Amino acid sequence: MKRSVRSSRSVTLRWYLVSSTAILAFAVCTDAIAVSDSMRDARCFAKCYRQIAAEQPKCYSGCLNERWINKPGECPVGDLDSVASLDRPCLEQCSSDDFCHAEYKCCRHSCGITCQPPVGLADHRPGLPDVPKVIAVSDYGKALMVEWSAPIPDTSAGHVTYLVQERHHVGVAYVPERMTPWTMVTRTDKTREQFRQLNLPGRWFQFRVAAVNENGTSGYSSPSEQFFVNLGPHVDPPGPPQDLKVSSLKWTNKEYQQCVLSWKPPAESVLPVRKYKVFISVRDGPHVYHKRNVVPANYVNRAPGGG
Numbered sequence: 602m603k604r605s606v607r608s609s610r611s612v613t614l615r616w617y618l619v620s621s622t623a624i625l626a627f628a629v630c631t632d633a634i635a636v637s638d639s640m641r642d643a644r645c646f647a648k649c650y651r652q653i654a655a656e657q658p659k660c661y662s663g664c665l666n667e668r669w670i671n672k673p674g675e676c677p678v679g680d681l682d683s684v685a686s687l688d689r690p691c692l693e694q695c696s697s698d699d700f701c702h703a704e705y706k707c708c709r710h711s712c713g714i715t716c717q718p719p720v721g722l723a724d725h726r727p728g729l730p731d732v733p734k735v736i737a738v739s740d741y742g743k744a745l746m747v748e749w750s751a752p753i754p755d756t757s758a759g760h761v762t763y764l765v766q767e768r769h770h771v772g773v774a775y776v777p778e779r780m781t782p783w784t785m786v787t788r789t790d791k792t793r794e795q796f797r798q799l800n801l802p803g804r805w806f807q808f809r810v811a812a813v814n815e816n817g818t819s820g821y822s823s824p825s826e827q828f829f830v831n832l833g834p835h836v837d838p839p840g841p842p843q844d845l846k847v848s849s850l851k852w853t854n855k856e857y858q859q860c861v862l863s864w865k866p867p868a869e870s871v872l873p874v875r876k877y878k879v880f881i882s883v884r885d886g887p888h889v890y891h892k893r894n895v896v897p898a899n900y901v902n903r904a905p906g907g908g
Contacts, residue, residue: 645661673816676708678720730758763791765786
């Protein structure tokens with residue numbers, strides 16, 4: 602918001618518009634929680650698991666719509682001023698834990714009230730399942746197998762279900778900074794799963810698992826050891842780019858020409874394309890000069906027309 606304004610009326614109007622937009626976005630987010638929140642979904646599944654089949658849909662729907670006021674864990678101790686500014690915008694993002702996604706809690710700090718990751722989840726709390734541990738990740742040829750430990754049996758924990766997340770990156774060497782954000786893979790009642798869709802050569806994977814019951818979760822496990830899916834003998838390099846075109850050819854002056862070179866990615870490629878090498882030959886009388894440029898694939902994807 603600009604500091605210099607023409608009148609107090611414009612300040613009031615602008616603040617009203619900003620506040621209305623924030624409230625509208627807030628309402629949309631809370632309506633979407635019941636649909637997109639895998640943690641809430643797993644909690645309700647565990648709660649209704651022992652209901653008779655005819656009652657399960659009603660139980661599940663009612664659970665999704667009820668407010669989850671007090672989630673497990675605590676807000677970070679002390680003021681959140683030490684948290685990065687992007688994690689604590691100066692607004693009232695929530696009024697209770699129910700407004701926060703997954704295991705996040707509604708926490709107050711000097712700059713507002715925002716959803717923050719809880720602390721103390723790993724401490725054993727009665728009625729919550731223990732944090733699992735990923736035991737093994739293995740390559741079964743056509744699928745990745747992930748196995749984890751079951752929590753210690755606890756009669757107060759009720760039915761326990763699991764959420765499995767993965768992250769990965771492409772490359773010969775493991776580089777933690779290049780890992781993708783954590784992504785949900787599945788919810789399951791078993792302690793091992795095969796993932797055919799993740800058997801992707803040339804990628805480093807990590808997995809983590811959360812045990813969830815009707816009371817919530819003690820949090821996600823520590824990430825598994827990084828696991829590399831070998832390329833194998835039958836993985837071909839990417840094919841040639843498609844639909845190579847030269848357009849907008851024009852003289853910029855008496856000596857130089859300018860054009861737009863465009864192309865589409867290879868039709869099939871097991872490994873994602875990270876860069877393209879562009880070779881240019883220029884004839885000057887009897888002489889031919891060759892140049893080579895390296896173009897990052899993400900730059901090509903941003904260009905109009907795919908190249």
